[in-house]
């Protein structure tokens with residue numbers, strides 16, 4: 684086995700829908716990552732590692748790792764991965780990377796985490812990191828899905844985190860969770876780029892309309908979602924950030940689609 688991966692063990696599996704599941708695994712004590720990063724994970728198939736990029740759902744300080752995945756019937760990896768059971772081996776890359784890091788953003792007052800589908804994953808990690816609440820007065824997590832059932836981690840976000848021993852107070856005071864659904868009735872409806880253009884969205888959040896001085900954005904979703912959301916941000920003058928030049932927003936593709 685290549686030394687760039689290690690073998691972890693699946694601890695639990697949760698099937699949200701017939702298209703979406705999540706699972707937890709053991710964590711190698713040497714595996715380090717920052718909130719919002721991803722690693723290569725996969726399975727050994729016909730004697731060879733079949734690996735894809737997955738964002739960590741779990742915060743960087745957790746003893747176990749958690750991942751969120753779609754299931755594609757014909758997908759080389761997910762058609763197999765969706766059948767994993769507690770006790771099964773799983774391969775995890777030793778190196779984490781990614782652009783959804785607060786250090787790639789200029790300082791600001793509000794941080795928007797805008798994700799569709801499994802693009803929620805890196806933001807789960809970020810909203811469980813106490814540091815983000817030191818850097819931003821308000822953290823606004825928007826998760827867009829087709830159906831209500833696909834709003835993974837809804838209970839954790841709207842309830843469990845509020846009761847968390849260390850994070851509870853920070854989350855209660857500073858995190859706004861705004862789930863939105865596009866293909867059935869729900870309390871919040873509409874696609875993310877459209878929400879960004881609606882006065883009502885900001886009024887409901889109780890925040891001013893975004894401006895260059897105060898607002899920062901992280902985006903994670905399909906290529907189409909990223910393109911349309913970036914277009915809205917760029918039209919308002921927001922500039923993409925990276926390692927060498929922090930900016931107003933950063934983007935990452937929600938990886939696995941096979």
Ligand code: A2P
Nearest residue numbers: 799800827828829865866874875876907908911
């Ligand atoms: P819609 O139902 O209107 O297609 P998917 O499961 O296909 O990845 O979609 C997840 C969510 O992303 C859905 O709510 C979907 O809305 C939305 N979506 C699809 N395309 C875009 C886009 N170009 N910009 C923003 N959101 C999008």
